[in-house]
Amino acid sequence: MLRTTGSTKRRARRAGRTALLACLLLPLLPLAPARAQTPADGAPAAGGGYLVGTGIADITGEAAEIGMMGYARLEQKTSGIHSRQWARAFAVAQPGGGRAVFVNTDLGMVMQGVHQEVMDRLAARFGSRYDASNVILSATHTHAGPGGFSHHLLYNLTVLGHQEKTFEAIVSGIVDAVAEADADLAPGTVKIATGELTGASVNRSLEAFRRNPAEEQARFPGAVDPAMTVLRFEQGDRPVGMVSWFASHATSMTPENTLISPDNKGYAQYRTEHDLHGVEWKDRGDFVAAFAQTNAGDMSPNLRDGGAHGPTDDEFENTEIIGGLQADKARELFEGATEVLTGPIDARQRYVDFSGVEVSGRYTPDGAVHRTCPAALGQGFTAGAEDGPGPDIVDEGELEANPLLLVAGAVVTPVPAEVRRCQAPKPVFLATGSQTPPWSPQVLPLQVVRIGSLALTAVPAEFTAASGHRVLDTVAGELGGLARHHVLAGYSNAYSGYVTTPEEYDAQHYEGASTHFGRHTLPAYQQELGRLAAALREGTPTPSAVQPPRLGGRQFTVQPGVVLDAPPVGRKFGDLKTQPAASYGRGERAEAVFYTGHPRNDLRNEDTFLEVQRYAGGAWRTVATDNDWSTVYRWKREYAAVSTATVTWTVPEDTAPGTYRIVHHGDAKDLLGRVTAFTGTSRTFTVG
Structure with a gap:
C-alpha cells in the first residue's frame, strides 16, 4: 500500500x-x-x-x-x-x-x-x-x-x-x-x-x-x-x-x-x-x-x-x-x-480595498490625484490571450463597444454608469465588483x-x-x-x-x-x-482597516456527483480490458486498460492510481507512479456506470532490462454509496 x-x-x-x-x-x-522586533539596520539577529x-x-x-x-x-x-x-x-x-x-x-x-x-x-x-x-x-x-x-x-x-x-x-x-x-x-x-x-x-x-x-x-x-x-x-x-x-x-x-x-x-x-x-x-x-x-x-x-x-x-x-x-x-x-x-x-x-483607492499624484502618469474603480472586465477579456484565444467576437484592443457583448454583459451584471466612466477607455463587459457579493475579490x-x-x-x-x-x-x-x-x-x-x-x-x-x-x-x-x-x-505596524468577506458558506455546484460504478457483466473491477504486449523496447509505449471506478471516489492524495513495477531480487519494486512524466493515467466513461482506466508508460531510455507489470489502484461506489478500494494487475512483459 x-x-x-x-x-x-x-x-x-x-x-x-x-x-x-x-x-x-x-x-x-x-x-x-x-x-519580530529585529533591528531594522540589517544587523544579524543575536545568536547568528x-x-x-x-x-x-x-x-x-x-x-x-x-x-x-x-x-x-x-x-x-x-x-x-x-x-x-x-x-x-x-x-x-x-x-x-x-x-x-x-x-x-x-x-x-x-x-x-x-x-x-x-x-x-x-x-x-x-x-x-x-x-x-x-x-x-x-x-x-x-x-x-x-x-x-x-x-x-x-x-x-x-x-x-x-x-x-x-x-x-x-x-x-x-x-x-x-x-x-x-x-x-x-x-x-x-x-x-x-x-x-x-x-x-x-x-x-x-x-x-x-x-x-x-x-x-x-x-x-x-x-x-x-x-x-x-x-x-x-x-x-x-x-x-x-x-x-x-x-x-x-x-x-x-x-x-x-x-x-x-x-x-x-x-x-x-x-x-x-x-x-x-x-x-x-x-x-x-x-x-x-x-x-x-x-x-x-x-x-x-x-x-x-x-x-x-x-x-x-x-x-x-x-x-x-x-x-x-x-x-x-x-x-x-x-x-x-x-x-x-x-x-x-x-x-x-x-486594501482596491475598489476605491485614492492614488496620489506621485504615482499617476499625469501627476494628478485619481481613484481606482470597482472591479470590471473589458470586452477584450472575451478575446482571450494569444496562448488561450476566446471566441471570435471581438479583437484585442477593440475600443468601440461591441453591441452583442454590451447587451450580454448588461443582462448578466448591469454596469453602473459611474463604473463605465471610471474604467475608461475600457469598454466594460462584466461589472464583477458591482454585485453583492462581488464576483471577484x-x-x-x-x-x-x-x-x-x-x-x-x-x-x-x-x-x-x-x-x-x-x-x-x-x-x-x-x-x-x-x-x-x-x-x-x-x-x-x-x-x-x-x-x-x-x-x-x-x-x-x-x-x-x-x-x-x-x-x-x-x-x-x-x-x-x-x-x-x-x-x-x-519598524512600524500596518493594521488593516478592512478585511475580505468570508464567502465559504455561499457556495453552489451544479456538478453531478458519482452515483454508481459497475463493471461489465462477467467482469470485476481491476480486470483487464486490454493487456500490454509481451515485450517493449526503450522509447516504446506500454499500455494496459482496466475496468475501474470513478477517480472522484477517492483522490488518492499522497498515493497513486498506478504503479509500474519491476521484478528484482525476488520482489516487485515500483519504478514509476502517476506522478512520473513517463506515465499517463487516463479515465474514460464507456457507458452508463462502466468506465475504464488506460495506463500508459513510455519506457525511459535508461530503463533496466527485466520483467515488468502495470498495476492500477481504483475505488468503486455501490448503490448504497459505499466506496471500496481495488487493485488490478496486468500480465508481465519484458523490457530488453
Whole structure:
C-alpha cells in the first residue's frame, strides 16, 4: 500500500537527524508572529544564522469530469493525470527572531478562500507562529488543473460551481507542507544567485508593451524579462531545497489538454528533484525544488507566432522544452550560489480595498490625484490571450463597444454608469465588483517579506513585465537599501486578474481588459506597497482597516456527483480490458486498460492510481507512479456506470532490462454509496 508512504518515510528518516536539534532549538523559537522586533539596520539577529526547513505535500484535485482552471473552456474537463500537483514549502527562521514561509503551489492561482482557510488552519495548529504577514502562498499558474476551488463566482462559472473535494485537497495539502517544513527546521543557510534566461519566453502583447516609455522598454531587450533568481537551501553543508523565480506563463499545455499537469514549471520541478537527488517514490521530499512565478502577465512560453504556439506542435514536448530550459539555468545558478543571506527576517502585510483607492499624484502618469474603480472586465477579456484565444467576437484592443457583448454583459451584471466612466477607455463587459457579493475579490492582501538582503513583494494578480518592475522600483526605494535583491512573487495569496501599466491599459488588449480596477490599478499598487515597505523600514505596524468577506458558506455546484460504478457483466473491477504486449523496447509505449471506478471516489492524495513495477531480487519494486512524466493515467466513461482506466508508460531510455507489470489502484461506489478500494494487475512483459 503506497498511501502516505512519501511523507511518512521522510519524516521517519529525518526524525533521528533532527530530534536532538529540536530539543535544543525549539525553546529558542518564538511562538509570536514573524514580524519580530529585529533591528531594522540589517544587523544579524543575536545568536547568528538561520534555521531552514522544507516540506512537500500532494494537492491534486478531482481527476475526472471537473472543469479545468485557466482557459475558461466549458468543454475542458479533467480526464486523468499526467503528473500530480504539489505544494512545496520553504521555512526560514532565526532563533529568537523572525520567521517566514514561502509556499509554491501547482495551481492556476491561489484563491482568496484557499488563503483564508489555510491561515485559519495554521492558526489552529501553530497559534500565532504563522499568519498572513509571514506566509506567502504562491501559484505556478498552470492551466492544467481542476478548478472550482474559489469562493468567488467569476472563477467558478466555467467549472459548474464550487468543487469541495478539490478545495479540501488543496487546503489540507498546503497546511501539511507548511507543517512539514516547520518540523524540518534545522541550522542551515540560504544562498542566493541571480542570472538571465532567454529563449524560454516571448512577449505575447507587444503592441501594448510598446506603448511604455522608450527608456522603460530599453530595460527589456527582446521585450521580455529574462531575470531569474535562485535560492539554495542548505542544512549544514547538505543542500535540501531550491526556489527559482522566473517569468513565463505555465501554458505549454493547450486548451485541448484534459490531463492534470503542473505544466512547464512542474516539469522543471520534477526533473530538478530527480537530477539533484535521484528522487524515487519512497524518498520524495529529501530535496524540494520549486519553480515559481514573478511578473509573467505578458510572458508566454509559446515561442512561435507571438505567443500563440509552442516551439513544436506537440504540447508535451513543449512542456519539457520550456521546463528543461528553466531547470538547466536554475541548476547552473544553484551550483554557483555563494552569497549567503544574512540579517533580520521581517514582514509587513495589509488588506486594501482596491475598489476605491485614492492614488496620489506621485504615482499617476499625469501627476494628478485619481481613484481606482470597482472591479470590471473589458470586452477584450472575451478575446482571450494569444496562448488561450476566446471566441471570435471581438479583437484585442477593440475600443468601440461591441453591441452583442454590451447587451450580454448588461443582462448578466448591469454596469453602473459611474463604473463605465471610471474604467475608461475600457469598454466594460462584466461589472464583477458591482454585485453583492462581488464576483471577484476587491479587498486584497499586499505583503512585503524581508529575508536578510532579499525582499519578496507578494501580489495577488498577474503583473506584466513592465508593471512588475515599476512595483519593485517603488519597494526598493522605500526600503532604503535594506535589501540588495528584489523579487515580485506574483499569483500570491488571492487572485484579481491582471495589472498593466497605464500605458498598456490604454491599448485594451487581453491583459488591459483584465486589469480589474481601472487605469490606475498599478499606481495604486505602487502606493500601497510603498507604504508597506516604508513601515517595514521604520519598524512600524500596518493594521488593516478592512478585511475580505468570508464567502465559504455561499457556495453552489451544479456538478453531478458519482452515483454508481459497475463493471461489465462477467467482469470485476481491476480486470483487464486490454493487456500490454509481451515485450517493449526503450522509447516504446506500454499500455494496459482496466475496468475501474470513478477517480472522484477517492483522490488518492499522497498515493497513486498506478504503479509500474519491476521484478528484482525476488520482489516487485515500483519504478514509476502517476506522478512520473513517463506515465499517463487516463479515465474514460464507456457507458452508463462502466468506465475504464488506460495506463500508459513510455519506457525511459535508461530503463533496466527485466520483467515488468502495470498495476492500477481504483475505488468503486455501490448503490448504497459505499466506496471500496481495488487493485488490478496486468500480465508481465519484458523490457530488453
